[in-house]
Amino acid sequence: MTIIQNYINGAFQPAATGNCLDNYQPATGQIYSQLPDSDSVDVAAAVDAAQAAFPEWQSLGREGRSRMLARIADLIEERLDIFALAESIDSGKPLTLARTVDIPRAVSNFRFFSTAAVQFGSESHNMEGLAINYTLRQPIGVVGCISPWNLPLYLFTWKIAPALAAGNCVVGKPSELTPMTAWLLAQAAHDAGLPAGVLNILHGLGPRVGQAIVEHPDIKAVSFTGGTQTGRILARTAAPMFKKLSLELGGKNPNIIFADCDFEEMMRTTIRSSFSNNGQICLCGSRIYVEKPLYERFRDELVRRTKQLVVGDPMHPDTQQGALVSRQHLDKVSGYLDLAREEGGRVLCGGERLQLAGDLKDGYFITPAVVEGLELHHRCNQEEIFGPVVTIQPFTDEAEALALANGTEYGLASTLWTRDLNRAHRMAEQIQAGIVWINCWMLRDLRTPFGGVKNSGVGREGGWEAMRFFTEPKNVTVRYGGY
Numbered sequence: 001m002t003i004i005q006n007y008i009n010g011a012f013q014p015a016a017t018g019n020c021l022d023n024y025q026p027a028t029g030q031i032y033s034q035l036p037d038s039d040s041v042d043v044a045a046a047v048d049a050a051q052a053a054f055p056e057w058q059s060l061g062r063e064g065r066s067r068m069l070a071r072i073a074d075l076i077e078e079r080l081d082i083f084a085l086a087e088s089i090d091s092g093k094p095l096t097l098a099r100t101v102d103i104p105r106a107v108s109n110f111r112f113f114s115t116a117a118v119q120f121g122s123e124s125h126n127m128e129g130l131a132i133n134y135t136l137r138q139p140i141g142v143v144g145c146i147s148p149w150n151l152p153l154y155l156f157t158w159k160i161a162p163a164l165a166a167g168n169c170v171v172g173k174p175s176e177l178t179p180m181t182a183w184l185l186a187q188a189a190h191d192a193g194l195p196a197g198v199l200n201i202l203h204g205l206g207p208r209v210g211q212a213i214v215e216h217p218d219i220k221a222v223s224f225t226g227g228t229q230t231g232r233i234l235a236r237t238a239a240p241m242f243k244k245l246s247l248e249l250g251g252k253n254p255n256i257i258f259a260d261c262d263f264e265e266m267m268r269t270t271i272r273s274s275f276s277n278n279g280q281i282c283l284c285g286s287r288i289y290v291e292k293p294l295y296e297r298f299r300d301e302l303v304r305r306t307k308q309l310v311v312g313d314p315m316h317p318d319t320q321q322g323a324l325v326s327r328q329h330l331d332k333v334s335g336y337l338d339l340a341r342e343e344g345g346r347v348l349c350g351g352e353r354l355q356l357a358g359d360l361k362d363g364y365f366i367t368p369a370v371v372e373g374l375e376l377h378h379r380c381n382q383e384e385i386f387g388p389v390v391t392i393q394p395f396t397d398e399a400e401a402l403a404l405a406n407g408t409e410y411g412l413a414s415t416l417w418t419r420d421l422n423r424a425h426r427m428a429e430q431i432q433a434g435i436v437w438i439n440c441w442m443l444r445d446l447r448t449p450f451g452g453v454k455n456s457g458v459g460r461e462g463g464w465e466a467m468r469f470f471t472e473p474k475n476v477t478v479r480y481g482g483y
């Protein structure tokens with residue numbers, strides 16, 4: 001059995017207590033590895049190491065840091081098959097998805113911020129004849145990066161890469177449900193020659209080691225992606241210490257489909273935006289609103305295509321839907337389907353737990369579901385299910401579509417399908433979300449601001465937004481002709 005280790009000060013080691021947690025393989029429901037059950041003692045050691053490493057990381061300069069990040073990217077890319085297999089086994093997602101999306105994106109994250117390290121600049125403000133202001137953007141020091149299980153390496157590196165590029169040292173923690181590729185990342189960073197202490201990766205439970213990271217007085221900024229409820233706990237902990245916080249939280253994203261859309265393109269994309277990674281992507285559209293004249297055609301076609309999705313062994317190349325991440329999550333998703341029926345919804349397809357053969361008989365498999373007949377106020381339309389479940393509902397006009405789209409506490413992403421560009425721009429302006437996709441979904445440019453409004457989070461990741469988050473601006477004013 002693989003024993004995952006912490007990575008502190010350039011050394012692989014168990015938790016200080018020696019305690020371990022079991023790690024389950026979602027496709028088999030069996031324990032297949034163990035990870036350190038770290039706590040505040042490990043966090044203290046990691047912070048000490050990070051503080052000690054900070055001057056050396058500074059002395060490498062922008063170009064040195066850029067080269068280091070590029071080397072890590074190259075090593076992950078060289079080890080793509082190893083990383084993809086590990087991600088698939090650990091999370092239950094199809095191997096093909098890990099190979100084509102998760103791991104390549106982790107490589108892109110390091111490459112992107114490797115170049116950002118050398119291109120990041122700062123502003124100057126001239127006061128004619130009087131003075132010049134220039135703004136230094138200095139690294140914060142030691143920062144925390146905490147990530148969830150749904151896109152494990154993808155999201156972990158989305159934080160770590162800009163944090164390092166901006167000149168910080170990092171104490172990172174992946175989800176306890178999917179620790180494997182973070183451990184492989186530590187090995188890649190080590191092999192790339194990253195100086196000891198620059199990147200420290202701790203494993204364990206959120207309320208124990210995660211909380212200790214947020215509480216540590218010398219971690220001055222925390223970048224977090226996870227659930228809205230956890231975000232609240234982080235905010236409560238960090239606010240009295242005046243820490244910088246970036247919170248990327250839950251979503252309940254609407255897809256708004258007008259009758260004039262390109263039907264085939266919309267259908268192909270809607271299947272992806274509903275069920276990619278089993279709907280376990282914060283950007284998945286989970287509430288689908290369709291203009292009345294198109295509603296029945298859309299519904300029948302969505303159900304037909306959803307039934308065709310292949311649920312099965314994540315290792316099989318034909319598999320489109322793997323296992324959900326944990327038994328607890330499977331129970332949660334099934335529970336929402338029971339609730340949908342209680343609330344008066346009709347489950348048009350899916351929602352059945354699947355028992356596969358052989359080693360996979362205890363895996364966390366469920367068929368993707370489409371639910372009709374629920375109103376906006378129903379819990380299944382208000383709460384984040386984060387699984388392969390979508391609700392569908394007709395609308396009459398733009399005003400109703402907007403009211404439905406904006407009618408939850410969340411505001412992460414949204415998708416709009418229409419050939420009428422005036423309408424698209426008009427609606428994009430009024431949708432309460434950090435991201436609006438028009439006639440597409442998950443088309444990502446890493447330079448763009450990424451994040452949500454309302455209870456979907458605070459702050460933005462991506463491009464210069466991330467570099468600004470991970471630096472402190474200091475304004476310097478020089479009076480002309482003073483001496």
Ligand code: NAD
Nearest residue numbers: 147148149174175206207210211226227230248249250282
């Ligand atoms: P989670 O909030 O349970 O856990 C996220 C991370 O926080 C894990 O590493 C966990 O160990 C840690 N954690 C838990 N309690 C903590 C505490 N008290 N202090 C510090 N860290 C703590 O979320 P999850 O179940 O792993 O992930 C699913 C959620 O993440 C969904 O709500 C989803 O929408 C959200 N998500 C958001 C985005 C986004 O970009 N907005 C992206 C992906 C996932």
